[in-house]
Amino acid sequence: MTNPLRPILLVEDNPKDLELSLAALARCKLANPIEVARDGAEALDYLQGIGGWQGRESGDPAVVLLDLKLPKIDGLEVLERIKTDTRLRHIPVVMLTSSSEERDLVTSYQLGVNSFVVKPVDFTAFLEAIQELGMFWGVLNQPPPRGAAGA
């Protein structure tokens, strides 16, 4: 509980994408700590505070940046689990995807995604997108009171 700001959970399997995303987040100069999960199962472990994240003290993330294509449990399923779990469904989830495939977008919105970002090829554009996301979800968005989460 050293950092008063809640973390941003980045779920990304591809090391290059991870590195670039972290670089982008670093450039945004967000104060939020960044936590990383490398697949869907790990992301769910983190959120539920189980497995390798047993006894985690950092609280719910300010936002989950979730890649769509993930090993073990893919992004859409992670999204579904978060949004159907009464303890987790208040956590904002931003889908990061490599494709503009329409059905993924439609499915994501049906599952209750908070935002959907197609990763631009242009890194500058990606930086801008990450910056906007970070500002919006990490800084501006206030979480609902914990007690109301289960309602």
Place this chain on the structure above:
Amino acid sequence: MTENPSISPPAPDVADCANEPIHIPGSIQPHGALLVLDPADRHVLQASANASAMLGADIAPGKPWPAGAPLVDALLAALTDLPAAGALSGVRRVQAGGRALSVVTSLGAQGLVVELEAPERAEADTFDALFPSIRAFVDRIESADDVAALSQIAAAEVRRMTGFNRVMVYRFGAEWHGTVIAEDSDGTLPSYLDLRFPASDIPAQARELYRRTRLRLIPDADYAPVPVLPALSPLDGRPLDLSGAALRSVSPVHLEYMRNMGTAASMSISILIDGALWGLVSCHHARPLALGPQLRSGCDFIGQLLAMQIGARERGAEAATRLALKNVEAELLARLSRAPSIPSGLGSNTDTWLKLAGAAGAAIVHDGAVLTAGRTPGAEQLTALAGWLRRERSGQIVATAELAQLYPAAHAFMDTACGIVAAPISALHPHYLMWFRPELVHTVQWGGEPGMKRVGSTGGLHPRDSFSKWSEEVRGQAQPWAAAHVDAVDAFRNAIVTFVLKRAEERAQLTEKLETSNKELEAFSYSVSHDLRAPFRHVVGYAQLLRDQHEGFDAQSRHYIESIIDSALAAGQLVDDLLNFSQLGRSALDITRVDVNKLVVECRRSLEIDTAQRAIEWRVAALPPAFADGTLLRQALGNLIGNAVKYTRGREPAVIEISGEERGHEMVYAIRDNGVGFDMAYVGKLFGVFQRLHRIEDFEGTGIGLALVRRIVDRHGGWIAAEGVLNQGAVFRIGIPKPAKEPAP
């Protein structure tokens, strides 16, 4: 299955005559004598009353043969040669004591029937003497042109051989009416050529006797019949069957018929083709006329030769007709196989379609639609007819020259469909192929008014006594359908049904294949979108990070890094464009009324980055609405307007004109610019994927834009066209069809 029309229901007179048991008259004609012998020991079972006189000895049934009678001995000697289970073949001559007899035998269940007659009148009438003239006859008939000419030659030959006053060839037609098709006469008796005689003149059991016994002679219609005694056969106790006997006494009705015709002697020779009675050579004489057995055999032989020739010619003609129809069928099927559908194939080959059945009109009733060719009833009448056929004649081919007899509603369209061949092409639905023939009003010359018979004062049955020409106008009949035509329809129907089934199967297979390949394509583009894009993204990302991290790069190094970034960005753009293009084929169109003015404003706004620093003169007219998928149309217009902006780079000012109008059933929009244009020689390449007409350093782009526009337009069922003049400008026009019913905005 076919149905034969019946001209009229059987009249009672036919039934009366047809019930007369003419094969068991119990008597013979007096110009010969008849014996029935026990086949085992040759003793006499039955004898005609004149047998004793003819043999010059006392012949009594059940008694031994009389001794010392020379003719009896000669006869018995001739019969000893007889095979145990057979009869003498041909005519045998028996001679003794200055007297001679012609002997003909036949073996039946009631014994060995022996017919005795006085021999030939003259040596010239013996079979040997007749042989040369018969051979000449064969040569003559082979050169005859047609059946009528053949028959004429045969009639003349028979008259020459026999001396009858009149010899006719009588041909049975539909319903067993008979027509005289050839006649040779010395003028003593009236001419019956071309006259038609009703079926009742020769009733069914008489026709059956003609079929079984080819030749029948009545030398004198005024003869007194000679009884055969005892009346019942001692072998089976039944009346003696004389159907095979030349001497059989004929029906008194027939004798009266002859007298009414003014004839005293008659002879008939059956013309049998493939075992069926085709016609008769019918000979008449005003006075009694006797003919010896050998001469009769000669005439019989003439009849057989005639039958063989007619049969060969009819079979030849039939074969030629069928071959021709097979060719028509093959031609029609070949054309149908290239047609998009069977109705459309038939519709564009109407002549062949009609020819298949020799019809004046044809129709296909299929899936509630009616397509016709030639002269036919109306669509509603045909639909009703198809429904009736389906209910009343399910699964059958119906061929009739008198449809109204089966289906009274057909009275309304006798002028087009008096006769019909209809073939079902679906097991489940009233789908029919039909061919039509109009009513053929024609005149028949009857030999006397048909159906006229009088009942005499004695209450007995009498034949008609008038043979004067009587004309009848026949209505309600079409030209009858030949078996070859009905068979051609059947074969064609089978081919169509097989063909339809095959097509449906092929289509199902194709659909399945398409679905599979569509799914594969979808999976492919899905993985392309994810996996191919990522590396480009990484290249750009790292290169930009590198560029930003090292301020100290020299100009050349910076140029290299910028080139890496440009190339990777271009590749990424290419992937996005391709993906967009492939997605276009998949999603369903959402057609609404689209405000094109608004779309153009949006497109221009999205191009502002490129247009802000440019001098562009926009000339945008008020545009009519389109009926299209708004998202796709915006993409198409955006591409065209973007191109106009791109290719007018350097023009001062650039002029971009956007106009639209409603033209017939479509909306046409035009985007005109004064840019670099293009050489019309390359207009065909303009809309291909990856086709570029400019160097990449002059005008950026992936070469997919216009292909995308065309695909969008295609999906709307519209068109795109381009005109250009190099260095002067280009105009692109798209046409988007208007729906028949306007969708909600």
